[in-house]
Amino acid sequence: MSAVTNEWPLWEVFVRPKAGLDHKHCGSLHAPDAKMAVQLAREVYTRRQEGTSVWVVKSSDITASDPGDKGMLFDPMEDKVYRHPTFYELPESVNHM
Amino acid sequence: MYTQAMDTGPKEERKAVRSAEEAQLDQRFEARIDEGAFIEAKDPMPEHYRKTLVRQISQHAHSEIVGMLPEGNWVTRAPTLKRKAILLAKIQDEGGHGLYLYAAAETLGTSRDQMIDALHGGRAKYSSIFNYPTLSWADIGVIGWLVDGAAIMNQVPLTRCSYAPYARAMVRICREESFHQRQGFDALLVMMKEGTEAQRAMVQDAVDRWWWPSLMMFGPPDSESTHSTQNMRWGIKRIGNDDLRQKFVDATVEQAKVLGVTMPDPLLKWNEERAHWDFGPIDWEEFWQVVGGHGPCNRERLAARVKAWDDGAWVREAAMAHARKQALGEQAA
Numbered sequence: 001m002s003a004v005t006n007e008w009p010l011w012e013v014f015v016r017p018k019a020g021l022d023h024k025h026c027g028s029l030h031a032p033d034a035k036m037a038v039q040l041a042r043e044v045y046t047r048r049q050e051g052t053s054v055w056v057v058k059s060s061d062i063t064a065s066d067p068g069d070k071g072m073l074f075d076p077m078e079d080k081v082y083r084h085p086t087f088y089e090l091p092e093s094v095n096h097m
Numbered sequence: 098m099y100t101q102a103m104d105t106g107p108k109e110e111r112k113a114v115r116s117a118e119e120a121q122l123d124q125r126f127e128a129r130i131d132e133g134a135f136i137e138a139k140d141p142m143p144e145h146y147r148k149t150l151v152r153q154i155s156q157h158a159h160s161e162i163v164g165m166l167p168e169g170n171w172v173t174r175a176p177t178l179k180r181k182a183i184l185l186a187k188i189q190d191e192g193g194h195g196l197y198l199y200a201a202a203e204t205l206g207t208s209r210d211q212m213i214d215a216l217h218g219g220r221a222k223y224s225s226i227f228n229y230p231t232l233s234w235a236d237i238g239v240i241g242w243l244v245d246g247a248a249i250m251n252q253v254p255l256t257r258c259s260y261a262p263y264a265r266a267m268v269r270i271c272r273e274e275s276f277h278q279r280q281g282f283d284a285l286l287v288m289m290k291e292g293t294e295a296q297r298a299m300v301q302d303a304v305d306r307w308w309w310p311s312l313m314m315f316g317p318p319d320s321e322s323t324h325s326t327q328n329m330r331w332g333i334k335r336i337g338n339d340d341l342r343q344k345f346v347d348a349t350v351e352q353a354k355v356l357g358v359t360m361p362d363p364l365l366k367w368n369e370e371r372a373h374w375d376f377g378p379i380d381w382e383e384f385w386q387v388v389g390g391h392g393p394c395n396r397e398r399l400a401a402r403v404k405a406w407d408d409g410a411w412v413r414e415a416a417m418a419h420a421r422k423q424a425l426g427e428q429a430a
Contacts, residue, residue: 007210008417010203027266028200030209032413033420044193047186048273067139 010059011037013044015051023055031056130332135261138204146331147205149324150260152221153333154202155212160224161195162216163398167231168240176234183280184237190273197266204262217403225384226310228392235288235296235303241281243304243311243349249274250345251315259332282352289357297357304353305361312376313384315342346374 008030014023026045031037037056045051065073081087090097123143129136136142165188172188175181199209215221226244231237252274255267288296316338319325328334346365353360364377386392 006413006417007208008413027197027269028203029196032416033423036416036420043189044196047189047193064139067137 008032011041011056012059012062013037013041014055014057015041015045016053017050018052023053026050028059130259130330133332134259135264136259137261145327146333149328149331149333150263151202151205151207154198154205154263155207155215156222156224158195158198158202158212159216159221160227161191161198163223163227163402165191166398166401167227167229167394168237170231171234171237174234175237180284183284187241187277187280190277194270194273197269198263201260201262201266213406217399217406219390219399222388223398224314225387225392226314227398228387228395229306229310230394232306233299233303235285235299236307238281238284238288238300239303239307241277241279242285242352243281243307244314245274245277245281246349247311247314247345249278250341250348254335254341257332257335282356285356285358300356301358304358308360308362309379309383310387312342312346312379313381313387315339315345317381317384343373346376350374 009032010028011031011034012028013026015026016023029037029040029044031040034056038054041054041056046054077083122141126136126141126143126146136146168184168188168191172181172184175184199212202212203209212221216223231240249271252267252271256264256271258264258267285300288300292300316322319337319339322338325334325337329337350360350365362377364375366375368375387395390396
């Protein structure tokens with residue numbers, strides 16, 4: 001079996017669909033270096049004008065939250081409804097603010 | 098393109114004895130599946146679910162890559178520059194689809210090299226349809242119409258697969274696949290409507306050869322499918338083989354009328370009561386022969402894959418060596 005170390009490193013690809021929008025994660029690919037990763041991202045993820053700009057980041061450089069911490073990290077926001085504008089009932093005449 | 102009977106792998110013994118902790122994890126997982134939740138890469142999942150997905154996604158990826166070979170056979174002989182450009186774009190798409198799928202499988206903890214090794218070593222399967230030869234230009238059109246058509250029918254339900262990275266890859270693939278089917282039908286339509294008698298006969302001949310293998314792409318009948326029940330339960334599969342096959346027959350029989358070709362099945366008949374087309378028995382013996390490695394092109398396809406991989410080794414190594422050298426240079430500077 002081929003050793004894993006022979007593989008080109010894994011990169012995450014982010015594409016900006018058009019000017020004015022955020023770059024969005026769209027997938028990953030293997031490439032030997034950043035320059036090649038950009039080139040390959042263009043071939044793989046923008047064959048139909050899906051993008052106007054590409055970011056690539058080495059997957060190993062991404063720090064992600066632990067799925068096991070999902071409850072601890074994100075559930076506390078559940079009871080903070082006062083953070084949303086719809087929480088406040090205002091008189092009809094000023095309700096557009 | 099192309100998953101098919103990707104559940105044709107060997108039956109696996111499931112571990113009978115599990116720890117209490119494992120049983121609890123499994124229970125929580127099943128509950129999430131019942132809620133219709135998506136499973137992400139780092140979420141806990143039963144080992145059997147992981148294994149099933151690695152097998153299915155990697156075999157699906159292999160199919161995309163091997164699927165480039167029968168079409169590549171016609172790139173230099175496409176009848177016009179337009180058709181050549183279309184064919185090249187389609188083949189490039191297949192390569193891209195393979196890549197999306199390999200990436201999805203890698204999220205489950207298998208490496209690209211391991212998957213490629215399994216394919217080249219004959220331990221992993223790919224869709225049996227690619228073990229048939231592309232004898233004429235009409236075959237390229239028929240592959241688009243019938244083979245990609247069958248693939249789309251198989252793949253659309255997979256966009257709702259419980260494993261989210263696979264489902265996301267399938268959304269992208271299905272979006273691109275529609276072009277594949279339409280360009281195939283278009284190529285055939287030109288030959289049937291504007292072509293010579295010989296060209297029309299060529300199209301009919303291609304339909305005759307690809308019809309039954311296309312029906313086999315949906316896999317064995319549900320009653321004989323080894324993994325169907327569990328895969329349905331886990332939301333890896335959403336619609337049964339038989340239902341998908343019927344849907345495909347119903348759709349393509351109508352399309353054949355527009356083309357002016359007939360399907361090579363004397364038993365094909367509209368059934369008023371069922372409101373479906375009845376069709377003749379499928380030669381499953383042939384299917385298992387091809388799956389088992391004895392199709393017309395099995396050896397040739399695999400040899401071409403291995404050769405391409407081996408011939409490209411120096412490029413992969415040189416690119417990596419260059420990258421390492423550049424990185425060292427930057428460190429020193």
